Amino acid sequence: MATTRDTSSQSDPTKRKTEADGSFKGVPSSFRNFVEKGGKFEPEKDRYHLYISLSCPWATRATILRKLKGLESVIPVTVVSPKMDAQGWPFAQVSPFPGAEEDPLFKAEHVKDLYLKAEPNYTGRFTVPLIWDKKLQTIVNNESSDIIRIFNSGFNDLLPPEKAALDYYPKELQAEIDSVNEWIFAGINLGVYKTGFATTQEAYSKAVVELFEALDRVEKLLADSGSDYLVGDTLTEADVRLFTTVIRFDPVYVGHFKCNIRTIRDGYPAIHKWMRKLYWNNAAFKDTTDFDHIKTNYYWSHANINPTRIVPVGPIPHILPL
Numbered sequence: 001m002a003t004t005r006d007t008s009s010q011s012d013p014t015k016r017k018t019e020a021d022g023s024f025k026g027v028p029s030s031f032r033n034f035v036e037k038g039g040k041f042e043p044e045k046d047r048y049h050l051y052i053s054l055s056c057p058w059a060t061r062a063t064i065l066r067k068l069k070g071l072e073s074v075i076p077v078t079v080v081s082p083k084m085d086a087q088g089w090p091f092a093q094v095s096p097f098p099g100a101e102e103d104p105l106f107k108a109e110h111v112k113d114l115y116l117k118a119e120p121n122y123t124g125r126f127t128v129p130l131i132w133d134k135k136l137q138t139i140v141n142n143e144s145s146d147i148i149r150i151f152n153s154g155f156n157d158l159l160p161p162e163k164a165a166l167d168y169y170p171k172e173l174q175a176e177i178d179s180v181n182e183w184i185f186a187g188i189n190l191g192v193y194k195t196g197f198a199t200t201q202e203a204y205s206k207a208v209v210e211l212f213e214a215l216d217r218v219e220k221l222l223a224d225s226g227s228d229y230l231v232g233d234t235l236t237e238a239d240v241r242l243f244t245t246v247i248r249f250d251p252v253y254v255g256h257f258k259c260n261i262r263t264i265r266d267g268y269p270a271i272h273k274w275m276r277k278l279y280w281n282n283a284a285f286k287d288t289t290d291f292d293h294i295k296t297n298y299y300w301s302h303a304n305i306n307p308t309r310i311v312p313v314g315p316i317p318h319i320l321p322l
């Protein structure tokens, strides 16, 4: 699935550009369709395929929702290799790695090939997660915040009643969830990348302070409420969205992204407890967390930040017991 067009500026993580002031702004997603009855993308078994990296916090949001909702038999998943190369995310035949898989649909070499198959003139980044539609041969959606809502309710008719009834974005909490999501996204989910990808001292210093101010705000929220969850007294998508960043914090962001004002384990008792309860008490969180993929991806793939590609051994353990 070769293309004659030079797409290296879209695929090569070492060619990533920051803004003129050295700051990093994030990646806009291009495919934003929803799976819904009566729509272009109808909920159907064996029609959709999920592509993810176990290393990626955005993609892992999708795998957590897939498992929480019991969608494993409705939506198969393929895991890419964590070792991104100049063509972006490779599948296992190009970059073998324990737990990485080949592309079952097209034997594609890279995720890039799927994007160019869906849209030959695509000019964006070749990101995961993405939902592929086998019927229309295109990408339905490549934005994790949409994908988790699609998984939350889009396939309910195909699920047993007890799974269909599970709602991680319930009507009565939506306003509060949206508001928490908004500042956690800017301050923390994106904040670690703004800190790690900054290319000037000024941009870095601003980003790291804002990141820790947002973490301080989460710490206070959890400590004040005494709840095990961010919103109300129930697990919602807000927890899923924050968890995938926080679980990577001590093993990766503290070192690789210089997010080192404090660690989660030593500096944030309430966040630390919230994270460990989700991880140790709920298989949807634990079974979708792979520290090998996580550490290898960041330390190996961003050669401009870590030119030796050495993957650090610690912290030991990657997550403390409850």
Ligand SMILES: N[C@@H](CCC(=O)N[C@@H](CS)C(=O)NCC(=O)O)C(=O)O
Binding pocket: 010, 011, 012, 013, 027, 028, 029, 055, 056, 057, 058, 059, 088, 125, 126, 127, 128, 129, 142, 143, 144, 145
């Ligand atoms: N807004 C997207 C962001 C996805 C994203 O940035 N994924 C990263 C991996 S953690 C990626 O695939 N990067 C590839 C690239 O930038 O070339 C989402 O939430 O789904």
